[in-house]
Amino acid sequence: MEAYKAGLRCQDVNSGLRTFDPSSPSLTPLKKTRLVGMAADLAALVRDTPVVSDMPALEGVAAGELDIPPTSFDSVLNVLERAELVVLTRTSGGEVAGLTSEVPYYRDLYHVLGENWRERRPSQIEEEIIAVVDRLAAGPLPEELLTDEVGIEESDAATILELGKTSHLIKVVSGDDGAILYSPFTAFEQPDVLYSLTEQHGSERLLIEFEKLQQRQGLAVTHESFPLLYEAIARGLLLAPSVELPEGGYQPFAVLPYTLDQSLLIGEKPVLDKALAVVACVRCGEDFGGYSRLPSAPAAINKLLREGELAPHSSSRRQYRLMQNKGIIRYGPDPMPWGEWAVPQLIDTEDNRKALRIALDLLTLGETMSGRDSAQARKVLASDARYLNPLKTVAANRPRLQQGEEQYSEIVAAVMGYGAT
Numbered sequence: 526m527e528a529y530k531a532g533l534r535c536q537d538v539n540s541g542l543r544t545f546d547p548s549s550p551s552l553t554p555l556k557k558t559r560l561v562g563m564a565a566d567l568a569a570l571v572r573d574t575p576v577v578s579d580m581p582a583l584e585g586v587a588a589g590e591l592d593i594p595p596t597s598f599d600s601v602l603n604v605l606e607r608a609e610l611v612v613l614t615r616t617s618g619g620e621v622a623g624l625t626s627e628v629p630y631y632r633d634l635y636h637v638l639g640e641n642w643r644e645r646r647p648s649q650i651e652e653e654i655i656a657v658v659d660r661l662a663a664g665p666l667p668e669e670l671l672t673d674e675v676g677i678e679e680s681d682a683a684t685i686l687e688l689g690k691t692s693h694l695i696k697v698v699s700g701d702d703g704a705i706l707y708s709p710f711t712a713f714e715q716p717d718v719l720y721s722l723t724e725q726h727g728s729e730r731l732l733i734e735f736e737k738l739q740q741r742q743g744l745a746v747t748h749e750s751f752p753l754l755y756e757a758i759a760r761g762l763l764l765a766p767s768v769e770l771p772e773g774g775y776q777p778f779a780v781l782p783y784t785l786d787q788s789l790l791i792g793e794k795p796v797l798d799k800a801l802a803v804v805a806c807v808r809c810g811e812d813f814g815g816y817s818r819l820p821s822a823p824a825a826i827n828k829l830l831r832e833g834e835l836a837p838h839s840s841s842r843r844q845y846r847l848m849q850n851k852g853i854i855r856y857g858p859d860p861m862p863w864g865e866w867a868v869p870q871l872i873d874t875e876d877n878r879k880a881l882r883i884a885l886d887l888l889t890l891g892e893t894m895s896g897r898d899s900a901q902a903r904k905v906l907a908s909d910a911r912y913l914n915p916l917k918t919v920a921a922n923r924p925r926l927q928q929g930e931e932q933y934s935e936i937v938a939a940v941m942g943y944g945a946t
Contacts, residue, residue: 526655526659528635528639528640528643528654528907529632529635529636529639529640530635530639530659531635531639531642531643531655532561532634532635532636532637532638532639532640532641532642532660533560533635533639533791533792534655534658534659535558535561535565535638535639535642536561536562536565536566536635536794537562537658537662537691537694537710537794537875538555538558538559538562538654538655538694539558539561539562539563539565539934540562541689541692541693541694542559542562542692543592544556544693544727545590545596545691545692545869546580547594547633549741550567551641551688551691554648554650554651554688555650555651555654555688555820557642557645557647557648557651558642558647558651558654558655559648560597560600560601560604560671560863561604561638561641561642561645561723562604563591563593563597563601563604563640564590564601564608564610564638564641564681565635566587566795566825567593567601567602567605568591568605568610568611568628568634569589569628569631569795570586570587570590570635570708570795570848570852571583571611571628571874572584572626572628572630572634572795572876573622573626573875573877574626574874575625575626576624576626577623577624577626578622579835580621580623582591582711583624583634583803583851583886584598586852587601589640589850590850590851593675593812599621599626599632602621602624604638604641605628606638607672608637608638608641608727609627609637610626610627610628610629610634610637610638611624611625611626612624612625612627612630613626618793622888629796631792631793631795631796632792634656634892635792645905649678649681650681650684650685650746653677653678653681653685654685654688654689654694655756656675656676656677656704657675657677657685657689658689658694658695658708658710659829660674660675661707661708661711662708662710662712662791662930662939663707663711663715664707664711664715665704665705665706665707665711666705666706667703667704667706668697668703668705668706669704671686671706675747686706686863693709693761694708694709695707695708696708696709696760696761698760707761708761708762709762709933711750712761712762712763712764713764713790713794714787714790715785715787715790716764716781716785716790728859730753731753731757734751734752734753735754737751737828738754738779738781739781739890741806742781742782742804742888742890743778743779743780743804743805743808743822743887743888744778744779744808744883745776745777746765746777746778746779746810747776751779754776754779758777758779758918763779763781764779764781764782764801765777765778765779765780765918765925766779766780766798766801766805766918767805767806767918768777768805768809768847774779775918776809777893777918778801778804778805778808780801780804780887782797782876783892784886785797785883785886785887788884794881795876796879796880797854797877797878797883798851799851799852799876799877800852800881800884800887801882801884802847802849802850802851802878802880802937803826803847803848803853803880803884804884804887804888805847806844806845806847806848807822807825807826807884808822809844809847809889813830815832820890823888824886826881826884826885826888827885829869829871830871830878830881830882830885833867833870833871833873833888834857834868834869834870835869836868836870837864837867837868837869838866839866841855841856841867841868841869842864842867844877845869848869849869852872853871853872853874853877853880853881854869854870854871855870855872856869856870857869857870857871878920893933904918918919
């Protein structure tokens with residue numbers, strides 16, 4: 526496997542391992558892959574930040590947003606330093622005091638980290654799970670062909686399947702001739718294929734729900750309002766960031782980015798992840814504005830791109846916390862000398878502008894549906910607005926499956942007709 530693809534898939538595998546308890550012994554066989562994957566996440570975070578002087582703050586963001594345990598933070602920094610992606614400054618006692626970013630654009634980043642992964646001599650299990658995730662991202666595969674087509678050892682297959690299923694990197698559905706393996710990355714990286722096959726093979730009810738999504742990207746999905754979309758998210762067939770609610774539930778916002786370039790969907794996932802966070806944030810404000818409803822989500826994004834800031838109001842900090850947590854905005858002071866409101870200001874970087882433009886493209890694909898107000902919706906905005914990426918959303922929604930896989934198995938099986946690339 527080429528270095529670029531190895532580095533890319535290390536990050537993808539780590540996105541699944543982020544659903545594990547960090548102390549889980551299940552992570553031990555994949556520790557080198559996980560370390561390089563965490564390094565890719567941190568590199569993407571600091572790519573547009575030339576100098577970081579507040580290392581405790583960076584460590585806090587890494588733990589809260591990237592699931593990098595504090596016990597692993599220094600090791601991740603060492604990976605980036607060894608790969609010459611950052612320059613670290615240290616105190617006389619050896620403690621890291623600052624960081625200068627030299628992170629290149631994503632293709633070069635993944636190439637460098639893929640070479641670093643190779644130099645670490647990953648275990649056979651690590652090489653095999655990287656190969657399996659890469660193969661299944663291209664399309665589903667009958668379980669009986671896994672060892673022959675991917676080239677993994679028969680003795681390792683059970684371990685790889687168990688790790689993959691537990692991390693939601695590998696999903697299983699029943700086909701006419703046995704179990705079919707697929708990956709959520711098939712849907713994430715090839716949404717146009719899934720959309721086309723849903724039109725051909727989906728039930729009437731599923732088509733009706735997909736039509737609602739087509740009309741409104743960033744659709745707030747609940748098990749009660751859109752049961753089949755909700756379960757498509759849980760089965761890894763539909764891209765959906767989500768917001769954690771105070772009582773412990775999750776509010777997914779479904780997205781079907783079938784118009785986006787595949788190079789972005791595959792090779793620039795950190796930018797796409799920021800765009801999805803923007804979609805979730807502004808849909809909260811537009812649909813659920815229990816504090817100050819957004820009149821138009823696209824208008825708010827256009828204003829940020831054009832003027833670099835949004836007009837403040839009493840709930841700005843709550844309403845835009847997701848975007849702050851993802852490093853897209855900061856809060857400036859109230860322009861009024863006596864004022865106490867926070868002004869959402871764009872952190873003007875290449876990645877942030879690209880993420881905002883992607884979010885704008887997604888939000889303007891369909892027609893606007895009327896907003897609504899509810900007690901639960903207000904809780905979304907009032908919460909700490911912890912963002913879950915799409916793969917963690919799959920794990921979060923998994924226990925509520927009720928519709929039965931027959932709604933989706935024909936679609937998954939049909940994807941195999943497109944062949945692996």
